[in-house]
Structure formats: C-alpha cells, structure tokens
Amino acid sequence: MKVLVAVKRVVDHNVKVRAKADGSDVDLNNVKMAINPFCEIAVEEAVRLKEAGVASEIIAVSVGDKACQEQIRTALALGADRGIQIETEGAVEPLVVAKLLKGVVEKEQPQLVILGKQSIDGDNNQTGQMLGALANMGQGTFASEVKVDGDHVSVTREVDGGLQTVKLKLPAIVTTDLRLNEPRYASLPNIMKAKKKQLDVYTPADLGVEITSHLTQLRVEPPAERQAGIKVESVAQLVDKLKNEAKVI
C-alpha cells in the first residue's frame, strides 16, 4: 500500500512570531524554520505503518519554493522513501494546496494520504478535508488512532467531548492530532541517506492546476493585551478577592 504524506515548512514552534510595526505582515526575517509539528506526526504514522508491513512505499510531498526541500529531506530522514516538491512562490491558500495534492494523488494513486490537522502558521485546519472533497475520499480528521484493515481504515478521532471512531473506504484521508504518536528523531546515518533519496520537482502546470488567490491579507496586528493584575499573598486573600472584588464566586 502506497502512503502519501504532506509536509509543510513553517516557523519553528518555539519562535514567538510578531506582527511588523507597519502591520503589513508578520516578521519572519531570520527566524528558524521547521517541519510543521502535525506534519511530523503524519510522517511518523506513515513510517510506523511501513514498519508494521502495512505500507509499502511512503512519498513525502510539500508545496512551496525550493527551501521546502529541507522539510522533504527531514521526512526522508525519518523514513519516507521519496519526495515530491511542488514548486510555488509566496503564500498558497489551502484550497490551492488541496488541488495540487489532488494532482499528486491522481499521479501516484496512494491508498492513504496523511496530513497534519493544521499548520501552526495559518492555523486554517482545511487542507485535508478539502482534498477529501476534491478527490472524493472519506476522511478521518484529528486522528488519535489509525488501523488499516484490508480495504478499509478505522480512525479514532479527537472530537469535542471525547473520541469518535469512523470506518473509511480506502483510499482515504487522515489528518493527525497530537496524541496519534510521538515522532522519532532522525539518526545521523538516516539524515545522510536521505540526501540520496529521489526528490522530484513538479510545477503546478504539470499537475494541471492554476494558482488562484481568493483571500487578501489586509493587515496584521498583535492581539489585544491583557493587563496583568495583582499578586495576592495567600489563598485566603485570593478567595476574598474573588468573592468581594471580582464577584465571580
């Protein structure tokens, strides 16, 4: 079974991103970039499926400029077999990413496509679901457990209030949530090996997709700051303040 994993290059999750003073965009000068954490979980899940003998080949795909090859190489070092970069410039909206991924799905015919549930830059939480609709596949979003069984996959999903399990006909989409697995670290020999793995580059035109833009970011700003309050000395004082000053208990 072939598994396609989508990975995105994003600002490292430890970086505190700020709006530029003129509000035109966020300031991403010289910040550390990394693979989106949810995408890393997606790669790990694919690798585990391969180790369990369920997956036969893992293809890691990323949409972006040449720099995103770094994140594809990371996926290759973690255990993906080959990579595909879809060469684009600037920010690409989730709908377009989904169309590009659909092009790859048509070319490669994977049985399972695993993506992160959201990227930590745009926080859109859309691409997997959109791909599901465009490719007419079932989806198990926010997955905490994935079990492939013959021509179906069962996915346990993190939903408000608990867990839900759905059974999907393959080929299907899975988007990862935090508890699905704990990604491994790439070993040095695997990082070296990853450099020699095949990495193909496609243009959107190769996949028959036109890059369109539906949204314009007019400005960005920092969130409204909350004022720090006071420090209380004791539990008794805290209870008193909550009762008599804030009147919330």
Place this chain on the structure above:
Amino acid sequence: MSTLVIAEHDNSSLNGSTLNAVAAAQAMGADIDMLVAGANCGAVAEQAAAVPGIGKVLLADNAAYEHQLAENLGLLIAEVGANYDNIVAAATTSGKNTMPRVAALLNVAQISDILSVESADTFKRPVYAGNVIATVQTSDAKKVITVRTTAFDPAPAEGGSATIEAIDAVHDAGLSTFVGEEIAASDRPDLTAAPVVISGGRGMQNGENFKLLDGIADKLGAAIGASRAAVDAGFVPNDMQVGQTGKIVAPDLYIAVGISGAIQHLAGMKDSKVIVAINKDEDAPIFQVADYGLVADLFDALPELEAAL
C-alpha cells in the same frame, strides 16, 4: 444577502455554540436561515425555530446525517448552501471537520475561526497560535466561514418563531461509516460552556494529582481543563486541552494551576473574564495575564483553596 447557519446538535438538543454562530451571522447583516441535518432531529429543528431572527429552519432528517459524517454532510450543505451568500458554522470539531469540504465543493476559500466581522467581505482571525490577528478580505462571492465561538456573545435562544421546512435531499457518499464513540461521561459542565474552568499544567506532575482539582471544581461547578504540556506528558486526555490546538474557552473565572502560560495556552483562555494563576515560579508568563496571581506550591495551595471555598 442571505446567510445559512449550520446547526450543531446531537439529534436531541441544539448545541449552544450554534447561538454564537448565529451572532456572527447577525453581524454580517443578512437574512438568516438555519440548516438542521440529522436523524430523528425534529426537536432540534423546533429549538432552532425558537431562535429570534431566523427566517426559516431547513430540516434534513435522514439516517445518512445521524452522525454528522463530513462526507455526507458536506454534499448536503454544498447543495443547500448554493442558494446563500454566506455559509456559517461554529468552529467546533464538527464544523472544522465538515466546512472545508463544503468550501472545496463550492470552489471557494474557507475563512476559519473568525473573531469579528469588519464588513461583508472582511474578517479578523487569529494566526500563529493567536500571536497575530490577521484581517483578511475575500474575493469569493460565496463565503464559507467558521466562527470562534468565544468571540461572539450567543444570540438569544427563545422568542422566535421561524417556519420549519423539510428538505428531502439525501446524500450518502458511501465513503464512511460511524463505528462508535466514547464521550467522556461527566457530571461536570462542558468545558467550552462552563462558567468556571480550573486547568492543570505540567506542574501537576502526573495524572493522579489532577484529582486535587476535583474538590475545587465540585464546589465551584467548574469544568476541568489542562494545558497542552499536561496532555503531551500523558497526564490527561486531549479532550481536556485548552489552547490554540485544543478548546477555546472564555468562562467568567479561569483558574490556571501549575501552568506556565505558553502563548499556545493563552490563545485558548485569554478571553476569560477573570483569570487566576497559581504557580510557584513567580516569573511564569501566566502572571502577565492573570488578574490575581498566587505564587505558591500548588500542592499546598489547592487543599487550602478547597477548604476555603
């Protein structure tokens, strides 16, 4: 202009988050209809019809919609929504699951998690875990939108008398089936709707210690939450997570215990009316947003707090 709000429900009662979505729809200034899709969900349609300001309630009552499977619901909403300018749902796990499919089927962008309506085509939404608020404008004639529920005060639930219209469209994509669910059985209020929330972080040290929060939660009628660090460490399940990648809450009182205050967590609770932080590290960032901070060892402070309430 016309707006279709997607009702969130469990086939017997309308989920409160729908009223926040209605409030966002009202801010868009268009006529509002509501779609109730489910199975044997007539009672939900009646509750939806009682929401003031709803023109009509469209009721799609069929087994295919019983478990809100995104594959089936997406097709239905895309078909019904074709007649509307805006399609709006709360950004719950259900809304997040289904609405991008709708947007893709209609070939438009989705605008996720809006915080405000600036004009008919312009919205504010959080990006980068809430570190930055972006103002985005869409060029799509049809807008598919999910709503950050805590950013909109809920519309009233009673007083309206909308008509209920049954729609016959049955969409079963045949791609997915519901197997089962484990909804945490709890006497406590729902985390996203509770008036008081008490959350534990990494400082709780293990899952067992979360029991220290129980007695306080009982006395305050509070829901119990957790930081991502506590979830990542395996102390508690992910459905308790408050934060950008978990639940967004805005209770009257939020008590953060042993939580340092990573931006990821703040993004999920900083709209709470009153925030209390209990942490032994006096430099913890949580104190910068707390109305009342107590620098103390939580293992001393929690029993004392429980006794004092």
